[in-house]
Amino acid sequence: MKVLTLNFLTCAVKACKSSSDSFPLHPKDAELVHDDVEVNAQLLTNLLHRLDWKALRTTATELGFPDLPETAPTQEDLENDEKTLKDLHNLLIETQMMEGKLVCGHCGHEYAVREGIANFLLPTHLV
Amino acid sequence: MSRPEDTLAADVHYNDTEARKYTTSSRIQNIQASMTRRALELLKLDSPSLILDIGCGSGLSGEILSAVPEEEGGPHMWVGMDISPSMLDVALSRDVEGDLLLADMGQGVPFRAGAFDAAISISAIQWLCNAETADTSPTGRLSRFFNGLYASLRRGGKAVCQFYPKNDTQRNMISAAAVKAGFGAGILEDDPGTKNQKLYLVLTVGGATSNGGGDITGVVQGMEGVDVLDNRKAGKTGKGEIKKHSKAWIIKKKEQMERKGKIVKATSKYTGRKRRIAF
Numbered sequence: 174m175k176v177l178t179l180n181f182l183t184c185a186v187k188a189c190k191s192s193s194d195s196f197p198l199h200p201k202d203a204e205l206v207h208d209d210v211e212v213n214a215q216l217l218t219n220l221l222h223r224l225d226w227k228a229l230r231t232t233a234t235e236l237g238f239p240d241l242p243e244t245a246p247t248q249e250d251l252e253n254d255e256k257t258l259k260d261l262h263n264l265l266i267e268t269q270m271m272e273g274k275l276v277c278g279h280c281g282h283e284y285a286v287r288e289g290i291a292n293f294l295l296p297t298h299l300v
Numbered sequence: 301m302s303r304p305e306d307t308l309a310a311d312v313h314y315n316d317t318e319a320r321k322y323t324t325s326s327r328i329q330n331i332q333a334s335m336t337r338r339a340l341e342l343l344k345l346d347s348p349s350l351i352l353d354i355g356c357g358s359g360l361s362g363e364i365l366s367a368v369p370e371e372e373g374g375p376h377m378w379v380g381m382d383i384s385p386s387m388l389d390v391a392l393s394r395d396v397e398g399d400l401l402l403a404d405m406g407q408g409v410p411f412r413a414g415a416f417d418a419a420i421s422i423s424a425i426q427w428l429c430n431a432e433t434a435d436t437s438p439t440g441r442l443s444r445f446f447n448g449l450y451a452s453l454r455r456g457g458k459a460v461c462q463f464y465p466k467n468d469t470q471r472n473m474i475s476a477a478a479v480k481a482g483f484g485a486g487i488l489e490d491d492p493g494t495k496n497q498k499l500y501l502v503l504t505v506g507g508a509t510s511n512g513g514g515d516i517t518g519v520v521q522g523m524e525g526v527d528v529l530d531n532r533k534a535g536k537t538g539k540g541e542i543k544k545h546s547k548a549w550i551i552k553k554k555e556q557m558e559r560k561g562k563i564v565k566a567t568s569k570y571t572g573r574k575r576r577i578a579f
Contacts, residue, residue, distance in 0.1 A: 174399050174400075174401075175399055177377070178379055178399045181379075181411045181412055181415040181416075182410055182411060182412075183410055183411060183412045184410070185403070185407060185408055185410035187408075196412050210397075213348055213375065213377075215347055215348045216347075216348035216349075216350075216375075216376075216377055219347055219348060219349065219350075219417075220350060223350075223414065223415065223454070225412070266377075288392055289392075289399070289400065290388055290392070290400045290401065290402055291401050291402065292402045292403075293381070293401055293402060293403035293404075293407075293410050294383070294402055294403060294404055294407070295404075295407055297433065297435055297436075300407050300408075300436075300444075
């Protein structure tokens with residue numbers, strides 16, 4: 174599962190919908206792999222304003238990446254600076270979480286991740 | 301033809317053998333591919349986008365999304381969710397590009413608001429009309445799904461869901477649930493009345509877009525061979541304009557009574573006519 178997807182996933186439990194702690198989910202015991210993917214600058218530019226930068230910084234720190242800059246790069250940064258684009262591409266799309274758990278910060282529910290597939294099936298009492 | 305929806309739950313029906321059969325059948329592959337391309341045509345994405353694939357199965361439709369050439373606005377990034385572990389297992393062995401998620405669409409869509417540009421679903425949402433346990437109901441599952449989907453799409457986003465309803469009741473139930481969640485909904489029928497009839501539920505989020513109306517009539521605008529049947533207008537203009545005690549008013553009342561099961565005299569040329577003034 175890509176780090177990009179982690180930036181969009183929230184806890185599926187009904188009671189967590191209203192809480193701000195349910196996003197982002199916190200990776201635990203994560204095993205990461207690096208997958209070479211061709212850079213798609215247009216896609217990254219499209220996604221840029223939709224990323225939650227604060228959440229991405231938290232996730233990156235929790236996954237053991239060096240600290241990201243305080244503020245998100247702007248569209249011009251991506252267009253002019255190839256290194257920023259490469260770094261963002263490397264983090265968001267090429268880094269994949271294969272094994273581990275995703276923990277909700279509000280209810281503490283753990284979603285298992287196996288072979289890159291997160292299990293979001295809920296027991297009926299939590300639906 | 302028997303419907304698997306009637307016998308088993310989706311995750312039980314698509315076990316290892318069924319999942320493999322489904323994925324390797326060239327007939328199913330062709331049908332899925334043509335439906336995915338039709339859905340993409342309806343979505344009209346002109347730049348690389350993030351797409352949610354609901355009921356992605358073994359990633360047959362996802363492969364097409366990743367393979368859209370650059371000049372047609374691709375390649376798109378997609379995230380797929382499916383309830384059947386066997387199907388996802390096949391997807392893993394086929395090495396698809398999108399991210400996969402084991403999730404039940406009837407339990408909602410676990411993404412934060414405004415995450416996706418578009419959503420696509422091929423032959424999946426009719427499964428929502430079946431609830432396998434006593435504590436869930438089809439209406440509840442439908443509403444959770446559509447509410448979740450509505451939230452996870454960005455404003456101006458679109459969703460196209462191809463589905464096989466069992467009958468008109470299911471069809472109306474699904475579209476009513478989508479409208480209730482706030483979508484602008486419309487159904488596109490391909491090859492109506494034939495064996496190959498395909499239904500596409502076209503959902504739009506937010507108001508009018510740059511290319512015309514905000515709902516399905518705007519989506520199909522400029523497409524060849526599409527007849528627009530708008531049932532809404534009849535309902536809107538009918539009210540308030542009929543004069544009381546006029547012939548139209550009497551006929552409307554008679555229809556109302558007939559619907560209630562009352563005995564109503566047949567309508568003739570004398571209906572609603574004034575009597576001659578008696579001397």
